[in-house]
Amino acid sequence: MTAKEGDAYDSPLFYLVMQYAHRADRDVVGMVSGSPDWDPPAAVRDGLREYADGEPADFQYAPSEGLRELREEIAARRNVDSDRVVVTNGAGEANYLAMARAMERDAGDEMVLTDPVYPYYPGKAQMLDAETVTVPVATDGSLNLDSMRAAVSEDTACVVVNTPNNPTGAVYDRESVAELAALAEANDALLLVDEVYDHFDFSGRFESALTLDSENVVVTSAYSKTMAITGFRVGYAVFPDALVEAAKTRHMLVNVATSRPAQAAVLRSLRETPPEYYEAARDRLRDRIDAFTDALDAAGASYTEPDGGFYVLARFDDFPGTLDNVKTLIDEAGVAGMPGEAFGEAYDDWIRFALCTPRADDAAARLADYFSASDD
Amino acid sequence: MTAKEGDAYDSPLFYLVMQYAHRADRDVVGMVSGSPDWDPPAAVRDGLREYADGEPADFQYAPSEGLRELREEIAARRNVDSDRVVVTNGAGEANYLAMARAMERDAGDEMVLTDPVYPYYPGKAQMLDAETVTVPVATDGSLNLDSMRAAVSEDTACVVVNTPNNPTGAVYDRESVAELAALAEANDALLLVDEVYDHFDFSGRFESALTLDSENVVVTSAYSKTMAITGFRVGYAVFPDALVEAAKTRHMLVNVATSRPAQAAVLRSLRETPPEYYEAARDRLRDRIDAFTDALDAAGASYTEPDGGFYVLARFDDFPGTLDNVKTLIDEAGVAGMPGEAFGEAYDDWIRFALCTPRADDAAARLADYFSASDD
Missing domain, CATH: 3.40.640.10 (Type I PLP-dependent aspartate aminotransferase-like (Major domain))
Structure with a gap:
C-alpha cells in the first residue's frame, strides 16, 4: 500500500492533462481543474x-x-x-x-x-x-x-x-x-x-x-x-x-x-461578503452536480454522489481511469477529466470530473453519447 | 567562526527592536527596517x-x-x-x-x-x-x-x-x-x-x-x-x-x-515604469546617506560609506552594537538602529542604520548631540 509518490512529485499529472486538453483539435469541456469559474465576492x-x-x-x-x-x-x-x-x-x-x-x-x-x-x-x-x-x-x-x-x-x-x-x-x-x-x-x-x-x-x-x-x-x-x-x-x-x-x-x-x-x-x-454569496456558490455547484449525475444515470455509468466539494467520480464499463483513457475521452468525447490513477490505486477505475464549468450538463451528454456509441 | 544561527532562528531580533522602539515613551526616528518609506511606481x-x-x-x-x-x-x-x-x-x-x-x-x-x-x-x-x-x-x-x-x-x-x-x-x-x-x-x-x-x-x-x-x-x-x-x-x-x-x-x-x-x-x-523612477529612488537614498554621514562626521563617529544598498554602519567610541546599547539609543537619543551583533561578530561594535526615513538628518543630529553630551 505504498503511495506512488514519485509520480506526484516528479510530474504534476494535472498540468499534463490540462495541456493535452488545451491542444486538442476540437471543443473540449474542461473538468480537470478545481479552479472556480464563478465570480469572487x-x-x-x-x-x-x-x-x-x-x-x-x-x-x-x-x-x-x-x-x-x-x-x-x-x-x-x-x-x-x-x-x-x-x-x-x-x-x-x-x-x-x-x-x-x-x-x-x-x-x-x-x-x-x-x-x-x-x-x-x-x-x-x-x-x-x-x-x-x-x-x-x-x-x-x-x-x-x-x-x-x-x-x-x-x-x-x-x-x-x-x-x-x-x-x-x-x-x-x-x-x-x-x-x-x-x-x-x-x-x-x-x-x-x-x-x-x-x-x-x-x-x-x-x-x-x-x-x-x-x-x-x-x-x-x-x-x-x-x-x-x-x-x-x-x-x-x-x-x-x-x-x-x-x-x-x-x-x-x-x-x-x-x-x-x-x-x-x-x-x-x-x-x-453576505452569507448569500456562499449559499449561491454552493447551490450553483449542487445544481451542476445534479445535471451531471442525471446524465450519467442516463448513460448507465456508476458515479459517486458527493456530500461536499467540487468533484464527481465516474466509472464507465471496461474503461479504467488511466491517463490514456482520459486522453481518449478528450479526443473522442470532448470532455477532460482527471485520471483516477492520479489519486492512488483505490479509485484507479474511476475518472474525476470537476464541476467548475457551466457546461457540466453538456459534458455529461457527450459522455453518454460516447459510451452508448461504444456499446453498439 | 560558527554563526550564532540559533539567535536568528529562534527570535527575530529585528522584530524585538522594532517593538521596543514602538513602545518607547518618546519620539523615535526608526532606522531599523529596510522597508522603503517612498511611494511605489x-x-x-x-x-x-x-x-x-x-x-x-x-x-x-x-x-x-x-x-x-x-x-x-x-x-x-x-x-x-x-x-x-x-x-x-x-x-x-x-x-x-x-x-x-x-x-x-x-x-x-x-x-x-x-x-x-x-x-x-x-x-x-x-x-x-x-x-x-x-x-x-x-x-x-x-x-x-x-x-x-x-x-x-x-x-x-x-x-x-x-x-x-x-x-x-x-x-x-x-x-x-x-x-x-x-x-x-x-x-x-x-x-x-x-x-x-x-x-x-x-x-x-x-x-x-x-x-x-x-x-x-x-x-x-x-x-x-x-x-x-x-x-x-x-x-x-x-x-x-x-x-x-x-x-x-x-x-x-x-x-x-x-x-x-x-x-x-x-x-x-x-x-x-520609466527609468526616472528608479533613478529618483537611488538619488533620494544617496542624499539621505550624505546628510546622515555628514552629521556623523560632525559627531566624530566612524561609519561605512555604502557603495550600494540602504544601510550605513556607524561605530561610536566605547559603545558596541549590542541590543542593550541599541535600546539605550532609542530611549536616550530617540534613534532606533539594528545591533551589529545581529549580523555576526565581525561588526558587533557597529550599529546599522537603515536610510528608509525622511528624517535621517534629524537622526544623525540626535546621535551627534547624544554622543557629544556623553563625552562631557
Whole structure:
C-alpha cells in the first residue's frame, strides 16, 4: 500500500492533462481543474482597489504571521485564539508547515495518507523525507477506521486527511475524525485536517476538527475555493499552542510573509461578503452536480454522489481511469477529466470530473453519447 | 567562526527592536527596517486596479512557476532563458529554494556565509539542517577571498553572498564573485548570489553574477526594494538549467504558486515604469546617506560609506552594537538602529542604520548631540 509518490512529485499529472486538453483539435469541456469559474465576492475586488489607493507604508511587509485584523477575523470565525493562527500562502503552504512540523518533532517519520489521496500530500511527504503509508478508504468514501488503526503506530509523524474530500466528495463524520485525533494522541503523532472545501458541504454533517480541541490536531484551510480566488494564495493553519511558534518561524524563514494586497482583499471580503454569496456558490455547484449525475444515470455509468466539494467520480464499463483513457475521452468525447490513477490505486477505475464549468450538463451528454456509441 | 544561527532562528531580533522602539515613551526616528518609506511606481497601483476589474479566470491559479509574461520580462532584463526563471514569494522564498536545492544535491552539507551576514541565511541553513561556516569580510567590507578559499571544501553545499550588501553596503567586484563561482565549481557546490539591492548601486561597479554564466550559480532578486513593495512578495530565482526543474517542483509543493494580484501589478510596472523612477529612488537614498554621514562626521563617529544598498554602519567610541546599547539609543537619543551583533561578530561594535526615513538628518543630529553630551 505504498503511495506512488514519485509520480506526484516528479510530474504534476494535472498540468499534463490540462495541456493535452488545451491542444486538442476540437471543443473540449474542461473538468480537470478545481479552479472556480464563478465570480469572487465584490468585496474582494473592492478590497484590492482600496488597497491600491493606500499609503506607501501599506505596501510594505505585513507581519510575518499575517495581518493582525485578518488573523482576528479568522480566529473569531473558527472560535480559536488568534495566537494559534498563521496566515499562509494558501492551504498549500499551510499543509507544508504542518507536515514539516510533524517531521521536526522527532516522533516518527511516517505519514499516513488515505487512498485516494490529493497528490500534493505524498509529494510534500517525499520532499520532507517522510515514509508514506496509504490506507484505502471504504467503498462509500468514508474513512476505514480499522485500517487506519492498523496503520498508525509509534512511527507515525502525521496522519493527513481532507474533508470534504477531494476527490471522493466524502464528508467525514465528527466521530471518525475524533477517532483519528485520539489515534494521533495515543501515538504522539499529529493529525492534519485540510478543510479547504468547508464551505461546500451539501450534507449538513461537516464539523471542523477544531471543535475537537486536541493538542495533536492542526487544521488548515484557505479562501481559494470559498471566495473563488485560487490565485490569491491566502490560506491559514491553526496550530495547537505548543506548536504554533515553530510553525511561524518556518513560515518566516521560507516566505517572510504572505502577499499583502491579497490579505487586504480577503480581510475586506470577510467583513463585507453576505452569507448569500456562499449559499449561491454552493447551490450553483449542487445544481451542476445534479445535471451531471442525471446524465450519467442516463448513460448507465456508476458515479459517486458527493456530500461536499467540487468533484464527481465516474466509472464507465471496461474503461479504467488511466491517463490514456482520459486522453481518449478528450479526443473522442470532448470532455477532460482527471485520471483516477492520479489519486492512488483505490479509485484507479474511476475518472474525476470537476464541476467548475457551466457546461457540466453538456459534458455529461457527450459522455453518454460516447459510451452508448461504444456499446453498439 | 560558527554563526550564532540559533539567535536568528529562534527570535527575530529585528522584530524585538522594532517593538521596543514602538513602545518607547518618546519620539523615535526608526532606522531599523529596510522597508522603503517612498511611494511605489504609479503602475503598481494601476496594475492592481486593472487586475481588480478582471474576469473570474484571472483570479485563479497563475502557472506555478509564475505568469508567463512576467517570467519573459524578467528573463529579457536579465538576459537569460525564461525557462530558468522561477517567480517566488519574494527573495526570501527564492533563497530558500536555492539553499534547499544545494542540500538536496548530496554534494556537501555546509553553507559558507560571510560575517557580517543577513540573519535569514543562517536561519534558513539551520532549518535545512546545514552546518554553517562563517568567513569575516575584509575591513572595507569586501570579500576576503583567501579566507573564502580556505573555507570552501568538498563539504560545501552552498556559498551564500549578497551584493550590494546588507549590512555593509559593499558592492562586490565582478572578479571576486567570479572567483567564488570558480571555487563553487571546483568543489561541486552552488554559489547563491542575492542581488535584491541591485537597483541601489551608487558605485557604478555592480555587475550581476548572471553574467558569469556558470552552471553552479543561482541568482535571486525581488521587486521588494526596487519598487518599494516589500509587502507584495514578488521575487525570483534564476537557476542553472540542470537545477531549475527540481526548484520549480519544490516551489509548487511548498507554495503552489505566487500570489497573482501582486504578480500582475509587478508585470504592469515592469512595462510602464520609466527609468526616472528608479533613478529618483537611488538619488533620494544617496542624499539621505550624505546628510546622515555628514552629521556623523560632525559627531566624530566612524561609519561605512555604502557603495550600494540602504544601510550605513556607524561605530561610536566605547559603545558596541549590542541590543542593550541599541535600546539605550532609542530611549536616550530617540534613534532606533539594528545591533551589529545581529549580523555576526565581525561588526558587533557597529550599529546599522537603515536610510528608509525622511528624517535621517534629524537622526544623525540626535546621535551627534547624544554622543557629544556623553563625552562631557
